[in-house]
Structure formats: C-alpha cells, structure tokens
Amino acid sequence: MSNKSSNTQQFRLLYAHVPTGSRKHTILKMPDLVSCPGGLIVIGLLLLLSINAQSELWTNEVSDVQYRRLGTNVTLVCEAARGRSSVEWRLNRNSLLPWQHHVTSAGHLVLMNADHNAEGNYSCHDDQGLHIKTIRLHLGYPPGLLSVSCRVPNHSLVLCSWVESVKTGLPAQYHASYRDRSQVLPCELFPPPQQRCSIKEPTMWEPYHDINITGTNALGSQTTIVRLRFNDLLKPDPPDTVMAQGVPGYPMRLQVNWTYPASWPNDPGPFPLRSQLHYRPKNSRIWSTVDSEDNQALITDALAGHAHQLQVRVQDGHNSDSQWSDWTPIMEVEPWAGSTAQTTEEAPVDYNDTDATILPTIVEEPNGIRNVVLLALLAVVILVLVSSLFIIMWVRQRRRANGTKQELTLMVKMKSMPI
Template sequence: LGKIFQVSGVQYGRLESNVTLACGKSQIRIPVAWHLNHSSVLPWHKVTSDGTLVLLHVDHSAQGNYSCYDNRGLLLHSVKLRLGHPPGLLSISCKVPNHTHVRCSWVDSVKTFLPAKYNASFRGTGQEWRPCVVDVARKHCDVDHPAFWQTIHILRISETNALGSETTSVRFRLHDLLKPDPPESVLVNELEGYPKRLIVSWNFPSSWPLHDAFPLMFQIRYRPQGSIYWSEVYAEESPVMIFDALAGYPHEVQLRARDEVNSDSQWSEWSPLLLVRPWEVSSTSESPELLLPDYIFPFNTKPETSTAKPPGGIIITVKLIKDHPEDEGNLGLAILLVLFSVVILTTILSLIFVVWMRQRRRDHVTKQELTSMVKMKSMPI
C-alpha cells in the first residue's frame, strides 16, 4: 500500500501505486459509503471492514475530493487527494556572463506533478557554503561575486515535495564557463568617397561591468554576400575601419566578444548578421581615394592570414578572400588555349621542316644517281 502523506486536508499519493484513505480517525467499524467529487462512481478500489478505502494502482483520474458517509448519509470525513512522484536528479547548467555573476538553471529529470521547494548552495574549494538565490518559477539561482580565483566550484540543489527529497551536486570551473554576452548596438556604415571602406561600431554587452579591470577582445568578421570566405579583424575598442571591402558588393558583418585576459574563456555568440553596401562611385563625382588610396590586399584562390599591428596596440588580422573566381578561371582558360595553340603550331612546323629536309635529301640522291648513269653510258666499251 502507498504511504499516507496528509497536510491540511490534502493527502498525497504516489502514481501507479495503491493509496489508502481512512474514514476519519474513528476506529468504530460501521458501514460507510465513499464518494469522489460527490459521485458514488469510484476508480478501481476496495473498502476494508473498518471503512478504509484502498485505491488500486492509481492514475491521474483518481485525483479529487473524497468523502465518506455513514449509513444515514451523514458526512464523516473528507480529504483532497493529489497524486505524483517523488523528486529525481536534476539536470543543471550554469552560465557565467562576467566575473561577478553566476546563474545556474535546472531541468527536472522526473515530472513530479506536485509543488516543490528548492534549496541551492554554492562554494569554492575549501570555502564555506553560501546560498544561491533561487527563483522557483524560472527554475534558476544566482550567485553574486563568486570566488573567481578558486579552481573548482560546487553547486548543490535539493528538491523537496510531499513525497520525498533529492539532492543533486555538480562541479565546474568558472574560467571555463566564462562567456560574455554578444556585443550590443552594432552598426556598420559606409564611408563617403571610399568604395572599399566600412566603419564598424558597437557597445560592450550591458551585462559586462565596465568599471572592473576586465577588458574584452572583439572579433569582427565580414564577407561579400555570397562568398564562402570570411575576413576577420580583431580589436579592443570601437569603432574599427575596414579597408579591403569589395567595391560594389553588399557585405555581411558580425561581431563577437571574449575575455581578453582569460584564454580559457569562451567566445560569445555572434551578433545578428548585418548587411551593408560600401559607398559607390558615381559618374559625376571624384573619389578622394585618387588622393589617398586604400591599402591594397592581393586576392588569392585560397584564404590566407596576414597580421599587422597599427598604432594603439590594436591587433588586426585579415583573412584574404577569393576575388572574382569566374574572371580568374576565364583568364586561366584563355592562357591555356594560347599555349596549346603555340605547341600545336610549333609541332606542325617541325613536321613540315622534317618532311621538307627528307624530300630535299631524296632529290639530291636521285640527281647523283642519274649523273652516274649518264657517265657510265658515255664510257667506251
């Protein structure tokens, strides 16, 4: 039989087990009648000689308000039955958006169908347990100013309901979980008069505290729309100038961020993709690039990486992309055709020369033979 858990007129039972409902505290054996939600129709059950109701292998349909009456129809006892499962282990994951905050959330491995309470605590190696503030509705808890200098941290969460309790513990390294939120307010603008330049600007993630000495490294990637190759620029501050945009083509641009000091940290997710077209030269305007040309980057058939360090200590890394692959393919085909034609022509001329030389030698030999025959005929016998 299932155990009896009765709290303030509510009795809890375990699904798929037998649940016993007593008709009050009286031990007098009198005939009783049970009703469920004012109906005499009950789930699969039996009634013992002392008036106890035993529900057999209960499911959700057995939940409700149960009442027992004596043979005169007087109410003896009533109770509300709720059914569910005891807690199981939790699936826990933690996010560390900056050095001052940790948020851990969890998912139940067992659907209990019952209200639960959660108690969470957090500590670094060798430290005292401290509370992780729980939000029951959203099933997460928060820790402010964790001990980032500790290598290993432990989080334990206990789930309790009317049928039991279960505690789940996880161990992790904050340095490995540190993952900033994506950069915000990302803008990409053309630069008037410069068809190969773009200006990229952004703000730090609002969740990243600027007053603390934790700098971020930003990665910008961009490519002409339709290209499979990305170019990349790394920077510490906004804005950044792109010098090698492909004139006349719309470009896709994205940003992400990472803690500059902690090499074990993770890159943020990419910011939403932005599409922008560089400034285009008009037939009536004169481009300032004639006076101040952009840096010229060679385009190769395979992506390469070049690194330069401009003033201010900003490291710029550019992956070169393939430019006009169709034009390069047509040019290469034309060169191959010309070379092939030259080889064929040379071969034909060589054959003609060889045949001509052989014919010339043959004519010379024939001429000598005729001369010899004439001389032999003119000799006296």
C-alpha cells in the same frame, strides 16, 4: 386570484431547489408573503444564501490533504468509521467511484494502481448518509536528479538554472548553494515558478566550485551536486549595438563600431574585452576575420559596389580559457559608392594597408613600351647565342681530350712491342 396562483407556483419552484436539510428553516406558514412580489424576492435571497452556505460547507469540509505516488495502491482512512455497520465513499460528491477500488472491513478505501484520474476530494459517509470526513488526494512522484547548467556573463555574477529529470506533478521547493575549497555560500533563488538562482561576487579564482541544489516535495527530496570551474564558463554577452558604414572617398573600406554588452562593467579597464569581427560579401560562403582590442575596426578590403554581411563577438581579454560570446545578428552594409559625376582620376587610391604610403603613378608612353619589348627580345637573342657558343666550345674540348688519350694509348702499345 390569478396573480396569487402564479406567485404560489413560482414559490413552489423556488422551494424545490432548497436543500432538504434547509427546508425546515424556510418560512411556509406565511401565505401572505408569497402573494406579493416582495415576498418572492425575499425567498429568492434565502435560496441563494442557502446554496452559498452549502458550497462553503463543502469547501471547509476538507479535513486532510494527502499526497501519494502515481501507479501505486492508495489507502484512504476514515477514522470515524470504526464501529459503524457500513461506510460509503464518494469522489467529488459522486457515489460512483470511476476507479478500481475496494472498501476494507474497517471502512478504509483502497484505490488500485491509481493515476491522475483518481485525484480529487474523497468523502466518507455513514449508512445514514451523514458526512464524516473529506480527504483531498494528489498524486505524483518524488523529486529526481536535476539537469543543472550555469552561465557566467561577467566576473561578478553567476546564473544557474535547472530542469527536472522527473515530472513529479507536485509542487516542489528548492534550496541552492555553492561551495569552494573553504566555504559554503548561498545561491539566491528567483521567485517561483522560475527554477534559477544567482551567485553574486563569486570566488572566481578558486580552481573548482560545487553547485548544490536540493529539490523537496511531499513525497521526498533529492540533492544534485555539479562541479564546475567558473573561469572556464566565463562567457560575455554579445555586444549590444553594432554600427557599420562606408568611408566616403574609399570604395573598399567599411568602418565598424560596437558597444560592449550591458552586463559587462561600465569601466572595462580592469576587465578588458577583446573583439573579433568577421565579414563577407553577401551570398559568399567565405568569411574574413579581423581581431581588435577595441570596440571598433576598419575593413580595408571590401568588395567595391557589393553589400557585405558582418557579425561581432567578444571575449575576456585576460582569460584565454574563457568562452567567446555568441555572434551578434547578421547585419548588412554597403561600401561608399561615390557620385556618378565623379571621374576616375578624382577618386583617391585605396590600399589594404592603412599605413601604406601612396606612391606616384608612373605613366608610360606607347613608344616606351615598344622599346622595352624590343630590348627584351634582344636580350633573349644574345642569351641564346652565348649559350650556343658555350656548348660548341665544350664539345670541341671533349673531342680534343678523347684524341690525346688515343695517341697516348697507341704510343704505349708501340713501346711494348719487341724489336
């Protein structure tokens, strides 16, 4: 008896969770069913099926999805409410609506200055609680103008992306194209949620291109048009790999090699790249620059025994109006340091000019240096004596000229005197 009483109590607890509308379908006239554990299992399964059926019913109840603008008065219409004495509205099954509202005489629900808190599933019911209709409400804004930017990594590809100036809060669809002077061509969209498109084989030679992107959501659409010149936007990616090392035997040289970006054609013949390398001793503020028409360069004036920092960038070789790529990340390298056992006489002479001819070193003896100094002093003494003689002669000559002039003046005066 105790087991039967316990089973009956468990059945009552399970029965209390069965929705009221489904209790009439529950088998209650079989007391022998609840007296065994197998009967309780059957009842439990019936309870779960009932709950799932109610959840599925609520999901399928949504008969309308509406989109409205944030911050406005929103009216939800319950068409089947006409002719009924009263209508009750519920939000997510809750009869207490958490927003300022009122219900019109026709049974329509008006939400005042609705914001995101007012979103959800609204259901209308008659005075008997019978469900009439469910509306799912989403709030947001219509699309605004887009901020569009495009990147041209090579001659055969243009990548454009955009950012919304207005956060609409609603899903949007985009249509993208571009137009030159003679035709309109598509800009292929990337899969959502990416807001990008690509143009393959663009007409680079045209003087201008109009990028046209239209955004559309449930509240409206907006078109943004941007005029660009692809030639001016051409900007290669930075080189992929940069390698640098010291040159054995030359403590002032660094050999630098790099690979062209993967986004540039494998055969750069038709579209060559010019390169620029800049470098500096570590902790220095002054960069030195080397231009190269190839993918390598030789630094000949490195500071021996010091680590150096270097970066590389590239530009389209035919289009001087195009943009330089970004610099590669800074890398550090040290010149060749040599062996401590190697004498100074064994190290090769290094010159800044790689084509310079190495001249033989002139070794001067100490006596030769002394003779050179004596000859220089003698030359200075002779120059001083010659200069002094020249000045003395010039002074004497000037005095003689002044004396002759005075004599002539005196003679003229004497002749003019009466006898």
